[in-house]
Amino acid sequence: MKTRGFIGVLMGASILSLTPLWAQGLEKxxxxxKKEGKIKVGLTVRWEEAGKPGAKKFVEVFQxxxxxxxxxxxxxxxxxxxxxxxSELAAGKVSYDVTVLSETQxxxxxxxxxxxxxxxxxxxVTPAHVHPDGFGVNYRSQLYGIAYNRKLVPDDVGRKLTxxxxxxxxxxxxxxxxxxxxxxxxxxxxxxxxxxKTLAHARQLAANETIFERDRTxxxxxxxxxxxAIDCGSFYSTYYEQTRSGKGEHIGFTLAEPIPVNLGDVVxxxxxxxxxxxxxxxxVWSLSExxxxxxxxxxxxxxxxxxxxxxxxxxxxxxxxxxxxxxRAKAEEILKEILEAVGLPIVR
Amino acid sequence: xxxxxxxxxxxxxxxxxxxLLWLTLIPLGQMVISSFRSGxxxxxxxxxxxxxLVAYTNPLTYRMIFNxxxxxxxxxxxxxxxxxxxxxxxxxTDMPLRNLCWTLLLIPLAMPGLLFSMSYVLLFxxxxxxxxxxIRDLVSSFGxxxxxxxxxxxxxxxxIFLDGMRGVTTVFLLITGAFRMMDPGLEEASFAAGAKNWTxxxxxxxxxxxxxxxxxxxxEFTSSMESxxxxxxxxxxxxxxxYSTMIYTSTRDAIPNYGLGAAFAGSYFLMALVLVYFYQRxxxxxxxxxxxxxxxGFRPHTLALGCWRYPALGLFVLYxxxxxxxxxxxxxxxxxxxxxxxxxxxxxxxxxxxxxxxILTGSGVLHAMWNTVIITLFAATAxxxxxxxxxxxxxRTKVKGRYALDSLLFASHAVPGIVVALSFIFLYLEPxxxxxxxxxxVWIVSLALIAQYIAFATRTTNAAITQIHKELEExxxxxxxxxxxxxxxxxxPLIRPAFIAAWLWVAAHAVRAFSVPLMLASRDSxxxxxxxxxxxxxxxxxPAAAALGVVLILVLTVLTLLxxxxxxxxxxxx
Numbered sequence: 038m039k040t041r042g043f044i045g046v047l048m049g050a051s052i053l054s055l056t057p058l059w060a061q062g063l064e065k066x067x068x069x070x071k072k073e074g075k076i077k078v079g080l081t082v083r084w085e086e087a088g089k090p091g092a093k094k095f096v097e098v099f100q101x102x103x104x105x106x107x108x109x110x111x112x113x114x115x116x117x118x119x120x121x122x123x124s125e126l127a128a129g130k131v132s133y134d135v136t137v138l139s140e141t142q143x144x145x146x147x148x149x150x151x152x153x154x155x156x157x158x159x160x161x162v163t164p165a166h167v168h169p170d171g172f173g174v175n176y177r178s179q180l181y182g183i184a185y186n187r188k189l190v191p192d193d194v195g196r197k198l199t200x201x202x203x204x205x206x207x208x209x210x211x212x213x214x215x216x217x218x219x220x221x222x223x224x225x226x227x228x229x230x231x232x233x234k235t236l237a238h239a240r241q242l243a244a245n246e247t248i249f250e251r252d253r254t255x256x257x258x259x260x261x262x263x264x265x266a267i268d269c270g271s272f273y274s275t276y277y278e279q280t281r282s283g284k285g286e287h288i289g290f291t292l293a294e295p296i297p298v299n300l301g302d303v304v305x306x307x308x309x310x311x312x313x314x315x316x317x318x319x320x321v322w323s324l325s326e327x328x329x330x331x332x333x334x335x336x337x338x339x340x341x342x343x344x345x346x347x348x349x350x351x352x353x354x355x356x357x358x359x360x361x362x363x364x365r366a367k368a369e370e371i372l373k374e375i376l377e378a379v380g381l382p383i384v385r
Numbered sequence: 386x387x388x389x390x391x392x393x394x395x396x397x398x399x400x401x402x403x404x405l406l407w408l409t410l411i412p413l414g415q416m417v418i419s420s421f422r423s424g425x426x427x428x429x430x431x432x433x434x435x436x437x438l439v440a441y442t443n444p445l446t447y448r449m450i451f452n453x454x455x456x457x458x459x460x461x462x463x464x465x466x467x468x469x470x471x472x473x474x475x476x477x478t479d480m481p482l483r484n485l486c487w488t489l490l491l492i493p494l495a496m497p498g499l500l501f502s503m504s505y506v507l508l509f510x511x512x513x514x515x516x517x518x519x520i521r522d523l524v525s526s527f528g529x530x531x532x533x534x535x536x537x538x539x540x541x542x543x544x545i546f547l548d549g550m551r552g553v554t555t556v557f558l559l560i561t562g563a564f565r566m567m568d569p570g571l572e573e574a575s576f577a578a579g580a581k582n583w584t585x586x587x588x589x590x591x592x593x594x595x596x597x598x599x600x601x602x603x604x605e606f607t608s609s610m611e612s613x614x615x616x617x618x619x620x621x622x623x624x625x626x627x628y629s630t631m632i633y634t635s636t637r638d639a640i641p642n643y644g645l646g647a648a649f650a651g652s653y654f655l656m657a658l659v660l661v662y663f664y665q666r667x668x669x670x671x672x673x674x675x676x677x678x679x680x681x682g683f684r685p686h687t688l689a690l691g692c693w694r695y696p697a698l699g700l701f702v703l704y705x706x707x708x709x710x711x712x713x714x715x716x717x718x719x720x721x722x723x724x725x726x727x728x729x730x731x732x733x734x735x736x737x738x739x740x741x742x743x744i745l746t747g748s749g750v751l752h753a754m755w756n757t758v759i760i761t762l763f764a765a766t767a768x769x770x771x772x773x774x775x776x777x778x779x780x781r782t783k784v785k786g787r788y789a790l791d792s793l794l795f796a797s798h799a800v801p802g803i804v805v806a807l808s809f810i811f812l813y814l815e816p817x818x819x820x821x822x823x824x825x826x827v828w829i830v831s832l833a834l835i836a837q838y839i840a841f842a843t844r845t846t847n848a849a850i851t852q853i854h855k856e857l858e859e860x861x862x863x864x865x866x867x868x869x870x871x872x873x874x875x876x877x878p879l880i881r882p883a884f885i886a887a888w889l890w891v892a893a894h895a896v897r898a899f900s901v902p903l904m905l906a907s908r909d910s911x912x913x914x915x916x917x918x919x920x921x922x923x924x925x926x927x928p929a930a931a932a933l934g935v936v937l938i939l940v941l942t943v944l945t946l947l948x949x950x951x952x953x954x955x956x957x958x959x
Contacts, residue, residue, distance in 0.1 A: 083924075111908060112924075114923040114924070115923065116637070116638060116639050117637045117638070117923070118923060120636075120637055120641055121825075121907065121908075123425075123427065124426070124427060124810070124814060124824065124825075125824065125825045125907055126427075127425075127426070127427025127428070127814055127819075128427075128813060128814055128819055128822065128823075128824035128825060129819065129820075129822055130822065130824065130825045130907065132907065132908065132909070139639075141639060141640055145424070145425040145427060145428055148424070148425075148427075148428035149425065149427040149428040150428075151427070216638060216639055217639035248622070248624075249624065250622070251621070251638070251922070252922065252923065252925060254924075254925045255922070255925040258724075258725075258925050258927075259510075259512075259513075262510070262512060262513035262725070262726075263512040263513055264510060264511065264512045264513060284724060369640060372639060372640060373640060376639070376640070380445075
């Protein structure tokens with residue numbers, strides 16, 4: 038009931054807020070951006086994936102809307118890349134006007150005072166996409182599922198895999214998982230599995246000699262090669278990228294219920310960014326319906342709050358577990374507990 | 386002539402000490418302080434003992450220390466065994482093609498450890514590694530069906546093998562001089578007493594060479610303790626942690642904890658310090674107590690291998706295949722594919738030069754190469770100039786505190802690269818040094834490399850200056866030249882060969898350096914080694930990483946062979 042209520046609030050807020058987005062405050066930002074003339078963006082979307090445009094298309098469409106802005110784009114990948122960006126910002130080296138952090142880095146970024154505070158809601162951004170701490174926005178939404186190698190796991194078995202199967206002795210030594218298992222962070226919430234069940238599951242994963250991969254694309258590549266039979270907590274977007282680029286022939290994907298849903302990483306403007314208006318324009322446009330549909334097309338991770346996106350369609354009628362704001366704000370503590378239970382060396 | 390210290394030299398001494406403190410003690414001191422703090426270096430939290438409590442009450446830590454010792458011990462045993470065998474075969478026997486083999490043995494130096502480890506992952510991934518697939522196909526034709534393996538490179542055994550194979554050339558170069566220069570009279574006496582070849586090797590040759598071998602063992606053990614590439618590439622996926630990867634993951638994984646990394650670094654540094662102390666003692670003992678070069682007959686006896694000549698050559702060929710041909714072959718194969726796949730007839734139609742074209746026309750690679758050149762030239766030149774200044778102060782002046790300076794550098798030899806990098810992070814992310822804006826630039830990478838290599842360079846320049854008689858400098862001073870002018874115009878030209886050798890040693894290490902730039906460089910300043918890792922790890926673009934690796938190996942092979950010619954010529958002219 039609580040989850041349904043939450044989804045209702047999100048959907049309602051989304052519909053209410055999209056209308057005034059392009060009507061209010063935009064002209065002022067556009068005028069400022071015209072004077073700046075350029076923007077440097079460092080985000081996680083790949084420029085191209087096996088010849089298919091990713092961020093490239095995003096940039097091209099943005100520039101057709103705002104031809105006066107020259108966009109320089111660099112990919113900022115996973116946790117290690119983001120840690121580099123955070124350290125550079127702390128040292129006063131501002132390489133991007135718009136960049137990204139993981140939820141677990143937010144507290145440090147705020148303490149280090151490297152974030153430009155912006156009232157995103159007043160600029161018309163869907164409230165559900167504004168980070169609970171108020172400085173950034175969440176975009177690049179994720180659905181988490183179970184990917185499997187179709188040569189090692191027949192489709193009739195793979196499609197019926199459950200989250201409990203990830204820790205089942207039957208699959209001992211054959212399961213891979215992310216070193217940051219976000220799906221378990223979502224399960225940890227009291228209205229999903231709760232703390233005790235999630236930590237017991239994490240301990241069982243360790244007993245099952247689950248293999249921990251630091252990179253989602255890397256895990257998917259090795260899954261396709263047959264290094265693993267199953268990859269638990271796999272991103273739907275990674276599966277989408279692989280199939281879109283013709284590399285997913287041997288990969289199957291199932292969205293086991295409850296489907297963990299996360300509104301994405303934290304995108305923000307660093308303090309000292311040279312092109313502040315252009316950065317605001319980029320972020321506001323990225324979260325518009327056009328931006329999210331484009332993201333959905335190139336990466337498969339448009340917002341599930343926008344009807345018609347892949348994630349909206351995939352969770353329709355299914356039991357979904359949303360990563361709720363009050364728990365996203367505690368992501369670092371939750372992850373610490375899970376990693377301790379799994380027994381990874383990063384323990385406190 | 387009584388030594389004196391003109392006022393200019395005092396200022397020079399203070400200047401040099403200041404630089405060395407800035408490069409070594411201050412970062413380490415900052416790291417020790419930070420090990421007692423919580424939070425990120427960018428936003429340090431309150432003081433706490435928690436990092437040490439967590440680090441040293443966790444059973445995983447002792448498992449990690451055990452892994453480190455087994456890894457270093459196993460790797461050293463393999464390296465030293467192979468190196469001693471080949472040194473003996475190439476220097477003291479009549480094995481065929483010895484000159485060619487001598488040159489070929491230098492080529493592994495051109496293959497960075499990172500690429501070597503990556504190539505073995507492609508060969509021995511449990512499911513899809515080329516050789517594992519081949520073995521499974523082979524045994525299945527005999528009715529034996531294996532679901533994976535049979536070899537798992539993601540293991541402690543895999544790490545030991547990679548480390549063991551990697552160090553052979555370095556140890557060979559360390560001990561080949563001792564083999565070549567030893568007094569042949571001892572072996573001849575053994576033969577005269579009726580001993581056979583093997584008995585002479587076992588009871589005369591090896592015991593005589595014991596100090597040189599001990600020094601090589603300790604050097605290799607220290608290097609293996611510091612090793613980062615194999616533990617990172619094959620250890621982490623197999624969850625086999627050693628010190629270097631534990632520190633790395635503490636600061637770079639899902640929840641970074643720099644204080645915890647610093648707490649690990651403390652015991653890591655102490656262990657390395659003990660090893661460096663024993664290494665130093667072993668090398669001194671070798672120099673002072675075991676005189677094997679005398680004024681008597683100098684040409685060592687060459688042992689006839691008889692029917693073992695070609696099997697010995699076969700052993701060398703096997704090593705060359707494992708150390709060079711096989712890894713290079715799999716990198717070339719992977720670099721020609723759109724997506725990595727084991728070899729098959731079906732895949733042949735997909736081969737192309739696309740990744741080479743992308744690498745050689747992309748601005749990113751050219752920029753990374755330019756960064757590599759800047760870092761290498763600056764680090765090598767600044768290191769040897771600083772080393773010369775330090776050695777001149779220590780050996781040629783009587784300034785108070787010169788031995789303390791030498792001891793400081795001796796201790797800095799024990800700081801592993803990853804610890805140097807971590808200490809620089811603490812120093813340059815926190816005030817007041819943060820305001821210098823060095824973090825993430827090629828200059829911080831270069832400074833950290835200078836801090837890492839200065840100890841080795843000063844050992845070389847100390848020895849070179851000691852060998853030059855003071856008469857030459859005294860003549861200059863009698864003629865009215867200042868001490869600094871004498872150092873620059875007389876001493877420096879005389880030690881040029883040692884200077885060149887030290888420069889080449891630092892340059893060869895800086896060009897392949899990985900752990901320091903991985904921790905300190907930003908996207909704008911990363912060298913080729915970090916870009917290679919980025920393609921492999923972050924982008925998961927194995928073919929592009931392989932193509933860049935092949936280009937890098939070709940360039941480094943040419944440079945290695947050129948360096949050999951330069952060194953040989955430089956020493957001949959002197």
